[in-house]
Amino acid sequence: MGAGAVRAAVGPAHLRRRAAEHAAGPAALRGRAVTGALDPTIAARLKRTPDGLVCAVAQQRGTKEVLMVAWMDDEALHRTLTTRRATYYSRSRRQLWVKGETxxxxxxxxxxxxxxxxxxLLLVVDQVDGACHxxxxxxxxxxVxxxxxx
Amino acid sequence: MGAGAVRAAVGPAHLRRRAAEHAAGPAALRGRAVTGALDPTIAARLKRTPDGLVCAVAQQRGTKEVLMVAWMDDEALHRTLTTRRATYYSRSRRQLWVKGETxxxxxxxxxxxxxxxxxxLLLVVDQVDGACHxxxxxxxxxxVxxxxxx
Structure with a gap:
């Protein structure tokens, strides 16, 4: 799914997402089956920035190194929770970003x-190789x- | 110093700060001698939000627990670096906030x-008691x- 299209659309996030998926087709999901929307009980607890984001800290399991800090919108969090692949929202590129996809x-x-x-959010993760670009x-x-x- | 007054003023941060200190007097520094401004070489490297802030993650030394995430403006970072007491900028109260002062x-x-x-920023700290309010x-x-x- 072109996340830019989703961001440009209007209406509740889950309806926007469904509409975009319908319009873009399954290929836009990059081969992963992510269905539904962020759990409403979780969505109701988020306090987002004016542009709809929450901060996310990624910490390595075991060593407890703080690896990086990035941002998530509801869609990124939903995908992270359902796929267990850390997915963020890039403020500069204005699109979802599956960490390590490239x-x-x-x-x-x-x-x-x-x-x-x-x-x-605090994510406890297993980082493959380096977290930093x-x-x-x-x-x-x-x-330092x-x-x-x- | 009433940080609100500082935020409301205009001009470069270090000049604003000096002006506010001069106007408010030493008592406004709450007993700590913080002089000068944030190192210009550090200030030049910061990429701030539109409201002049950077994100700060506090991590406990040794256990490596991620304790909290807050925000800093240049003044908060300067005070943190020079006093070694974590000092943040409260977005809701629009003022500097020395962690644990109350x-x-x-x-x-x-x-x-x-x-x-x-x-x-990543701060490695010794947290007295609980970090959370x-x-x-x-x-x-x-x-979870x-x-x-x-």
Whole structure:
């Protein structure tokens, strides 16, 4: 599905999504069967930015490294919960983005938690190779602004 | 310093801050000597939201628990780097917020990292008691949207 088309449409997210799927056909789902919409009880608890997003922190299972921070809309969260493949919403490209779909550096999602405010998600994942587009293991590896005191 | 006054003023952040400090007097600094402004080389690397903020993830040193996610403006980051007391910017109250100043649940900052995009900080902290306003240890303790597979 062209997520841009979904974003441009109007109406409740689940109806927009269904309409876009109907219009675009199954190929737009990139081979994965994602049906339905985000659980309404979850959707009701989200506190989104004005552009409909919540923040998502990805943490490696076991080592507990903080890998990266990205954004999700309802559709990205629904796909993440139902496929266990971390799926984000790219604010710059204005479309859904399955982590690692082109690089192979996917995130298998073990657990998803919502914070007390309803505006941030914590994903516990298994990261394949580096999470960062630079090739680093995490997006926080390269730049230390304040060093530990030893 | 009434951070609201700072936000309402105009001009470069460091000049606004100095003007506000001058106007408000040392008492406004709540007893801590914070001088100067955010290092210009750091400021130049930040990619802020339209309202001038970057995202900040607080992680407990040692256990590596993700404690909470909040926001910082340049002033909050400057104070965090210079005092090692985690200081955030409250979007709802539109003012700086020294974590734990009223609750005592402070965060001593060991390390601060900036991510590859320049829009997210990772703080490695020692959290006193619970990080969450609900009393929980972390803001992610209460709500599991997707459980681990065992």
């Amino acid at each position: 690089s192979g550096h996917t995130q298998y999602v073990h657990e998803v938690r919502l914070d007390c405010d309803g505006d941030t 630079t090739g680093d293991r995490t997006c926080f590896d390269a730049s 602004l304040l060093a530990g005191e030893g | 609750s005592g649940h402070t965060q001593y900052v060991h390390e601060v990292r900036l991510d590859c995009d320049g829009d997210t 609900t009393g929980d240890r972390t803001c992610f303790d209460a709500s 949207l997707l459980a681990g597979e065992g």
